[in-house]
Amino acid sequence: MEKVVDIQHLSKSFGNNVVLKDIDFSVSKGEVVCIIGSSGSGKSTLLRCINLLEKPSGGQIIYNGENILDEKHDVYAYRAKLGMVFQQFNLFNNYNALQNCMVGQIKVLKRSKAEAEKIALKYLQVVGMEQYLNAKPRQLSGGQKQRVAIARALSMEPTVMLFDEPTSALDPEMVGEVLKVMKGLAGTGLTMLIVTHEMEFAKDVADRVVFMDKGVIEEEGTPEQIFNNPTQERTREFLKRTLR
Amino acid sequence: MSLDWLIKIITNNWPMFIRGAEITLLISMVGTIIGSVIGLLIGVVRTMPKPERGFKKTMMQIINGLLSAYIEFFRGTPMIVQAMVIYYGSAQAFGIDMNILVAGIFIVSINTGAYMSEIVRGGIVSIDKGQFEAADAVGMTHIQTMVNVVLPQVIRNILPATGNEFVINIKDTSVLNVIAVSELFFQTKSIAGNNFRYFESFFVACILYFIMTFTVTRILRYIEKRIDGPENYDMLSNKIQV
Numbered sequence: 001m002e003k004v005v006d007i008q009h010l011s012k013s014f015g016n017n018v019v020l021k022d023i024d025f026s027v028s029k030g031e032v033v034c035i036i037g038s039s040g041s042g043k044s045t046l047l048r049c050i051n052l053l054e055k056p057s058g059g060q061i062i063y064n065g066e067n068i069l070d071e072k073h074d075v076y077a078y079r080a081k082l083g084m085v086f087q088q089f090n091l092f093n094n095y096n097a098l099q100n101c102m103v104g105q106i107k108v109l110k111r112s113k114a115e116a117e118k119i120a121l122k123y124l125q126v127v128g129m130e131q132y133l134n135a136k137p138r139q140l141s142g143g144q145k146q147r148v149a150i151a152r153a154l155s156m157e158p159t160v161m162l163f164d165e166p167t168s169a170l171d172p173e174m175v176g177e178v179l180k181v182m183k184g185l186a187g188t189g190l191t192m193l194i195v196t197h198e199m200e201f202a203k204d205v206a207d208r209v210v211f212m213d214k215g216v217i218e219e220e221g222t223p224e225q226i227f228n229n230p231t232q233e234r235t236r237e238f239l240k241r242t243l244r
Numbered sequence: 245m246s247l248d249w250l251i252k253i254i255t256n257n258w259p260m261f262i263r264g265a266e267i268t269l270l271i272s273m274v275g276t277i278i279g280s281v282i283g284l285l286i287g288v289v290r291t292m293p294k295p296e297r298g299f300k301k302t303m304m305q306i307i308n309g310l311l312s313a314y315i316e317f318f319r320g321t322p323m324i325v326q327a328m329v330i331y332y333g334s335a336q337a338f339g340i341d342m343n344i345l346v347a348g349i350f351i352v353s354i355n356t357g358a359y360m361s362e363i364v365r366g367g368i369v370s371i372d373k374g375q376f377e378a379a380d381a382v383g384m385t386h387i388q389t390m391v392n393v394v395l396p397q398v399i400r401n402i403l404p405a406t407g408n409e410f411v412i413n414i415k416d417t418s419v420l421n422v423i424a425v426s427e428l429f430f431q432t433k434s435i436a437g438n439n440f441r442y443f444e445s446f447f448v449a450c451i452l453y454f455i456m457t458f459t460v461t462r463i464l465r466y467i468e469k470r471i472d473g474p475e476n477y478d479m480l481s482n483k484i485q486v
Contacts, residue, residue, distance in 0.1 A: 053377055080383030090374035094396040096477070103392055104382035135477040149378075156382055 001028035003062075004160050004191050005050060010059035012042075012049055019045045021215045023059070027160060032192045034202035034223075037212035038238060043195045046212070047164050050193070051082045080108045083153030083161040087168050089145040091137040097124065097148045098133040101155040109156065116155070123154040127181045143174030147181055154185075161185070163194040199242055203227055211235045249444045257435045257445075264431030265452045271348045271420070271427060272413035278349070279356025279413075280406055286311050286357065287364025287398075288390055311361070318358035324419040327351050331423040348425040352417060356409050363405045367398035400471050407464035411457045428452060 003026045012020040019042045027033055035043045048054040050061065052068070052075055060067045068078050091100050101120035105111045111119070124130045127147040137145055146166055153161060163182065167175040179201050186192060186205040196202055202209055202223060209226040211219045211234075219232045227243075230236045254261070290311060295301045318326070331347045334340045342350075371394050379389035418429035428449055436445035 051381060053380060076383045076385055078383075079381060082381070084378075084381035086374060086378065086381075088374050090372070090378035092375065092378065092393050094393065094400070104384070107388050107392055108383040131480045132477065133480055136473065139477055152382070 001031070003027065004029050005193075006062040007050070008060045008062065010046070010049060010056050010061065012045055012054060012057050019215050020049065020056075023215075023217060025210070025217060027191060027193055030189045030191055031207050032186045032190075032205055033194065033208045033210060034206040035193070035195045035210045035212060036197070036199065036202055036226075036238075037218075038241075041212040042215040043212045044164050047162050047193065047195050051079050051084055051162060053084075076108065080104070080156055081159050083156055083158035085146070085149050085153055085161065085163045085166045087165040089137070089142070089149045089169070091140075091145055091149055091152070093137050096134045096136050097129060097140070097151075100137070100148055101152045104152065104156050119157070120151070120155050123151040124148070126154065126184070127151045128177075141174060142170045143177045146170065146174075146178045150178075150181060150185075160191045160193060163192065163196070165195050165197065167196070167198060197242070199227070199239075211238065213238070246444070249439075249441050250447065253435065253439065253441060253444050254448060260431045260435055261428070261448060261452060264426060264428035264449075265456065267345070267425065268414060268417050268427040268429075268453075269456055271345070271352055271417045271425070272410060274349050275352025275356055275417075276406070276410045276413050278353035279360050279409065282353065282357030283360025283362075283364045284395070284399075286315075286361035287368055288395075290361070290365050291368045293386060314354075315358045315361055318355055319362075322419075323351060323355050323416060324422055326355070327420055327423050344423060344425050347423060348417065348420045348427070351420065352413055356413060359409060360406070363402050363409075364398060367402040368394060370401070371397055400468070403464060403468050403471070407461060410460055410464070414456050414460065415453060 006026040008024055010020055010023040010025070011018070023046060025046070035046065037043045045054055049056045056069060059069070061069055063078060063081070066073065068075070091097075092103065095103060098117070098120055101124060102113070102116040105116035105119060106113060109116075121130065121133075124133065127150050129144060129147050129151060132140065132144065132148070135144075137148075140148065150166075166182070167178050170178060175198070179198060182192070182194070183201070183205050194202075194206075204223075206223050208220060209223050210217055211226060211230075211232075213234045219226065219230060219235045225231075226235065227239065230239060290308060292304070295304060327347075330351055331342060331344070334342065375393055375397070376389060379393045384392065417425070417427050420427055421430035421433060424430065432445050432449040436442045439445065
């Protein structure tokens with residue numbers, strides 16, 4: 001399988017605090033990967049290192065055969081190829097739902113306004129938010145905001161979608177609507193990398209589950225392997241605590 | 245206070261009052277606008293991500309040092325003294341003969357700029373980090389992020405503080421009478437100097453200042469509302485042509 005993002009020996013520390021230790025990890029085209037693990041295990045940091053929101057302390061990130069950590073690599077063009085969905089949604093507060101999905105396309109991808117609008121509408125429809133085009137973020141519920149945020153990322157037509165705990169800031173009743181959208185996306189062959197605490201969801205949609213603990217990848221495999229036959233003691237402990 | 249005098253002063257001198265009020269409004273408005281632009285530029289520069297090393301880092305440190313000096317100096321000295329130094333001082337020391345109106349606008353602008361740059365910096369710092377990250381994540385450069393995402397929010401948020409500056413400027417242009425700018429206070433002083441009715445003359449000035457500041461605050465409040473947009477949004481019908 002063609003690797004979309006290939007991470008080699010990635011490490012990250014904040015001062016003396018080592019968060020990621022020598023991570024080797026890759027995502028193949030069309031694959032849905034869920035990263036699980038307890039808080040502080042480094043899974044969000046790994047995701048944030050991938051699109052350089054955090055600057056890795058060492059290692060390589062290979063994208064399209066190029067190491068994007070090279071000084072001269074165009075960071076902005078690379079980031080535009082990765083869609084990011086945040087725990088706190090982070091919709092642009094000064095724009096309405098439609099404009100949120102258009103501004104990146106127009107300013108970064110240099111698409112025309114008409115084209116950007118067409119694409120934005122298409123993806124707002126995918127997430128079921130086409131009725132709320134002129135609503136400002138402050139007028140939307142958490143679940144609605146997150147669905148617009150997903151549409152905003154999709155509008156850039158990225159090669160990989162990164163989800164950083166997309167349902168962790170949501171009320172329980174809104175988790176379902178967001179997971180449903182994500183499940184729909186997983187079915188379209190989109191490459192997705194999801195940091196999540198939703199074990200049922202991971203079991204359901206993931207092609208591969210990665211368990212992280214204390215800054216290393218402790219174990220990875222199919223959902224079947226990880227959830228039913230974990231080989232590592234730490235994985236078993238974690239699952240026992242979370243699944244109950 | 246005699247009402248007769250009040251009416252007499254107004255009927256005899258209204259063109260002077262109006263001209264004074266016009267100059268006051270002109271200087272404070274242009275000064276606030278230029279000052280806000282200065283403030284925006286400085287605020288943006290002062291909140292730029294710091295380069296980690298090399299020539300760029302040294303450059304940034306020098307620029308930041310100069311900007312801090314500018315802000316501290318103009319915030320830390322009275323505008324009335326600055327007016328004397330800049331207008332008479334520059335004439336005596338360098339033989340520069342400034343146009344009085346230009347000098348007035350210049351003094352108000354750089355003063356407002358010093359205050360506004362701190363207001364803008366505060367506004368930028370208070371924007372949620374998530375807004376910057378989201379802009380980063382779609383691939384925007386720092387400048388694109390500032391122009392498209394951060395500054396529109398900052399400008400909305402600092403509008404009340406900017407209105408404050410405008411109101412302060414309308415009142416504080418009165419100190420420019422020391423360099424003989426023919427603004428409202430200066431005009432009133434001349435009027436009162438002719439008729440010796442200080443109370444009535446300055447009472448008229450009071451009213452005029454208040455009308456100006458009150459109108460400006462109302463207009464700014466209206467602009468804030470306009471920027472905020474409607475309280476509600478329209479639900480669109482399910483069918484969209486894609």
